[in-house]
Amino acid sequence: MDFSLTKKQEMLKKLSEQFAVNELEPVAAEVDESHTFPEENFKKMAELGFTGIGVSRQYGGSEGGTLEKVIAVSEFAKVCMSSAAILSIHLIAPQAISRYGTEEQKKKYLPRLTRGGELGAFALTEPDAGSDAGSARTTAIFDRETNEYVLNGTKCFISGGSRAGVVIVFALTDPSKGTRGMSAIIVEKGTPGFTVGKVENKMGLGGSETAELIFEDCRVPAANFLGKEGQGFKIAMQALDGARIGVGAQAMGVAEAAVDLSVKYANERVQFGKPIAALQGIQWYIADMATKTEAAKALVYHAAYLADSGQPFTKMAAMCKLNASENARFVTNLALQIHGGYGYMKEYPLERMYRDAKITEIYEGTSEIHKVVIAREVMR
Ligand SMILES: Cc1cc2nc3c(=O)[nH]c(=O)nc-3n(C[C@H](O)[C@H](O)[C@H](O)COP(=O)(O)OP(=O)(O)OC[C@H]3O[C@@H](n4cnc5c(N)ncnc54)[C@H](O)[C@@H]3O)c2cc1C
Numbered sequence: 001m002d003f004s005l006t007k008k009q010e011m012l013k014k015l016s017e018q019f020a021v022n023e024l025e026p027v028a029a030e031v032d033e034s035h036t037f038p039e040e041n042f043k044k045m046a047e048l049g050f051t052g053i054g055v056s057r058q059y060g061g062s063e064g065g066t067l068e069k070v071i072a073v074s075e076f077a078k079v080c081m082s083s084a085a086i087l088s089i090h091l092i093a094p095q096a097i098s099r100y101g102t103e104e105q106k107k108k109y110l111p112r113l114t115r116g117g118e119l120g121a122f123a124l125t126e127p128d129a130g131s132d133a134g135s136a137r138t139t140a141i142f143d144r145e146t147n148e149y150v151l152n153g154t155k156c157f158i159s160g161g162s163r164a165g166v167v168i169v170f171a172l173t174d175p176s177k178g179t180r181g182m183s184a185i186i187v188e189k190g191t192p193g194f195t196v197g198k199v200e201n202k203m204g205l206g207g208s209e210t211a212e213l214i215f216e217d218c219r220v221p222a223a224n225f226l227g228k229e230g231q232g233f234k235i236a237m238q239a240l241d242g243a244r245i246g247v248g249a250q251a252m253g254v255a256e257a258a259v260d261l262s263v264k265y266a267n268e269r270v271q272f273g274k275p276i277a278a279l280q281g282i283q284w285y286i287a288d289m290a291t292k293t294e295a296a297k298a299l300v301y302h303a304a305y306l307a308d309s310g311q312p313f314t315k316m317a318a319m320c321k322l323n324a325s326e327n328a329r330f331v332t333n334l335a336l337q338i339h340g341g342y343g344y345m346k347e348y349p350l351e352r353m354y355r356d357a358k359i360t361e362i363y364e365g366t367s368e369i370h371k372v373v374i375a376r377e378v379m380r
Contacts, residue, residue: 003301005071012068016075019048020083028080032206032352037163038083043117050087052114054095059110061094066242066304070249074300077253079349081356082207084253086119088246089159089208093120093168096239097186100227109166109186118165122243123155123213124236130157131369133170134179134233138215140171147222149173149185151215154197159363161211162196165189168239169215170232182232186224193218204355241314243364244321245307248300251324251360254353255293258328258335261350262286265339276338285338289331296324315377322370325360332357 005013023041031038045051053068055061062068069091077084094113097105112118129136138153151171161167167187174181187194197212227235263286266277276282299320306313332354336343343350361367 001302001305003298003305005067009067009071012064013071013075015048016050016072017078019044019050020075020079024076024083025079028082028207029346029349029352031080031082032204032356033346035201035206035209037160037209038080038086038207041083042086042119045083045087046115046117049115051090051117052094052110053091055098055110055114059098059106060114060116061098061110062114066245066307067301069246070252070300070304073246073249074253074256077250078257080207081250081254081353081359082205084250085205085208085359086160088243088250089122090120091246092122092239092243093164093166095242096122096168096184096226096235099238100184100231100235102223104223105186105226113166119160119163121158121160121164121167122236122239123158123161123167123169125157126154127156131366133236134182136170136172136182137175138169138171139175140169140173140183140185140220142173142222143219146219148219149222149225151185151187151193151218151220153215155213155215156198157200157210157363158213159208159210161213162199162209163189167213168226169213170236171215173229173232177230179233180230182236183229184226184232184235185220186226187215187218187220188224191218191220203358204352205359240364241317242307244317244370245300245303245313247360247364248296248303248317248320248324251321251328251357252293252297252300254357254360255289255296255324255328255331258331258350258353259286259289259293262289262335262338265342269340282338285334289334292327293331296320296327299323315374318365318370318373318377321360321364322367322374325357325367328357328360329354 049062052061073088140149173183200210303316303320336350
């Protein structure tokens with residue numbers, strides 16, 4: 001399989017790397033520490049076309065597909081996992097609207113979510129419906145008189161939910177049918193009855209806000225209905241397949257950076273009269289870290305290749321996310337260890353990378369749920 005990048009993809013990699021180093025890295029620690037969404041950098045992402053990856057140029061997008069997302073997200077993750085997560089999760093909304101939206105919805109929302117600099121969010125999880133997303137209870141009941149859907153319920157842990165202009169909300173249009181009664185609806189910020197509740201205080205990803213969204217008799221025009229009635233669970237699962245490759249890219253990027261930082265530090269740090277890089281114990285750590293990270297990268301690229309070539313990719317998306325996220329935890333842990341006490345200090349990025357890497361084993365489906373998906377696919 002040939003994973004070499006085209007000239008255009010090489011250019012995107014260079015642009016992503018430059019943007020990451022020049023704009024994201026200088027504020028990465030501050031963004032995390034202060035739990036502040038990097039507003040200015042998100043605007044710049046939009047100006048440079050990152051927020052329109054996978055969306056047609058006709059609607060303000062930058063074209064490209066999954067591999068382009070992997071390239072940008074992994075480069076961002078090398079210096080700032082919050083920014084990588086922000087981009088990766090934002091892209092779910094414009095890509096879902098591109099795939100399932102009506103022409104009217106595409107014209108209305110895609111330019112705003114691409115070059116327009118508005119953030120998108122994906123609201124599936126509820127307080128009592130996490131891994132078991134099919135047990136969600138938020139309802140969207142159709143009101144024939146006004147031609148509106150009336151939403152009631154609470155979503156939790158929604159990335160970017162506190163500032164997103166456009167949120168894809170999954171709700172039951174027919175509660176008697178379970179997952180087959182779930183639908184997807186586009187809800188705009190400021191819609192009466194839609195409020196932001198608790199903004200979470202998290203272990204990592206400080207720059208990516210995670211919020212509770214509350215819907216109380218929130219009336220949304222029928223024109224905002226995404227896809228067909230009862231198609232919501234399928235839309236959510238398909239969106240998650242693509243999103244999981246994005247998480248794989250976050251995990252791959254943070255691991256690559258942790259390997260590079262470890263090599264640099266091991267060459268510089270002198271103990272017992274020689275650089276610690278000369279110690280075989282450290283060399284073996286680095287050999288393991290580099291090998292597993294290359295393997296993680298191969299699976300992420302393989303999943304992206306399947307997705308972009310129109311082949312089934314549910315299994316590979318789950319495999320790449322499971323493997324890359326476990327590797328990101330393993331590698332950032334060893335990288336911190338190689339940095340010794342300095343790795344534990346906030347002057348170095350290792351402790352942030354270690355905290356940030358952990359989330360990749362939890363969101364867009366936990367590792368355990370990925371094993372459920374993989375086993376189902378493998379054992380069919
Ligand atoms: C920072 C952050 C950002 C997030 N962003 C979003 C977002 O933008 N949109 C959104 O909709 N959601 C989002 N989530 C929610 C996330 O996807 C869920 O937290 C995740 O799916 C797990 O659900 P839960 O937290 O309820 O855990 P639970 O489902 O309660 O799981 C608890 C434990 O039980 C295990 N478990 C559950 N079921 C099984 C099973 N069948 N077999 C084996 N083990 C099992 C889990 O793996 C886990 O270890 C976010 C979460 C976080 C932390």
